[in-house]
Amino acid sequence: MWAQIINTVIGIWIIIAPSVLSYSGLGTDNCHIVGPVIATFAIVACWEATRVVGKINIPLGLWFLVAPWVLGYEETLPIVNDMVCGALIIAFALVKGKVKGRFGGGWQAIRQSGSLHEREAQNEV
C-alpha cells in the first residue's frame, strides 16, 4: 500500500511540476494529462482487492522515461524530472505489497475454473 501512496504523490507532483519547474511546450500538457491518470490508478490500487490496477502505471512510467525525447523537451530540469519520476513510478508499481485478503481467488477467479471460491463453496454444502 505504501508503494501506491508514493506513486499517488509522484502523480500529483507531476501535475504541479510544470508550474514549479517552468516547463514549456508539449511537456506541460503531457504532465497535465498523464499525471492525473497515474495518481488515479495508484489511489485505486491502494486497496488490496484492486491492487492489480497499479500495474497500469508501469507503461505510464516507461512513457515518462522517453517522453522528453519523443516530445522534444529543451530545458534540462523538465527532462531530468520526467525521467526520474518515470523510473520511480515503474519501481513502485512493481512493488506488490502485502495482500492479506484471499478475495475468493481474485479477479481471475471470475473466469478460471477450480478457483478458491468454487472449492470453498463446495465444502460449505
Add this chain to the structure above:
Amino acid sequence: MSTQKEKNTPPGWDYNPSGWDDRIPIVVLALIGTGIATYLALYQLGVITTVWEPFFGQGSETILNSSISNILPIPDAALGAIAYFVDVVSGMIGGTRRWKNMPWMVVVFGIAVGPLGLVSILLVILQPVLFDSWCTLCLASAVISVAMIGPAMDELLASLQYLKRVKNAGRSTWKAFWGVKEVVNQVN
C-alpha cells in the same frame, strides 16, 4: 453473532464486502460528493452568483462557465450530483448478503462508482489543458470519486464470483442476477 457474520462472508473470503462497515464509508464519501456537486451546480444554474475559490483566482469561474461544462443539456456539476446520489442510493439498498441475493444492485453500484470516477478525472485533465485554469472544488470532487472506486470494487468481485458459481451449477445466471430465490437458495 459471529456465525451470522461468517454466514454472510462469501466463500474464499476473509470478510464480507457487503457488510455495513465496508459500505457506510463509501456512502459518506458519496454524500459529501453530492453536497459539493450540488453547490457547484447551483452556481452553474445561476441560483448563487459567486463560487468559493481559495487558490486559483478566477479558476473556478472559468472552469464552471467553460464550453465543456455546458456541452450537455444540463450543467456537468448537476450531472455529477445526480451520479453521486445514485452512488448513495445504490450503496444503501440491500442487506449484508446482497453480493449473493441482489447482484444487480451491486453491479449498478459498481457501474455508478467506477465510470463516475473516470469521468471526473477526464474533467480534471481538461481543466489545465483546454482552459489553463483549476477549480478547487472540482478537484476535491474528483479526489472523492476516485477514492470510492477501490473500496467499492470488492463487492462487485464477490457478486461476479457468485454468478460464476451459478453458471457452474447449470442454473440461470440471469435469474441469479436479479436475485430470484429459487436459484439463490440452491447455489452457495
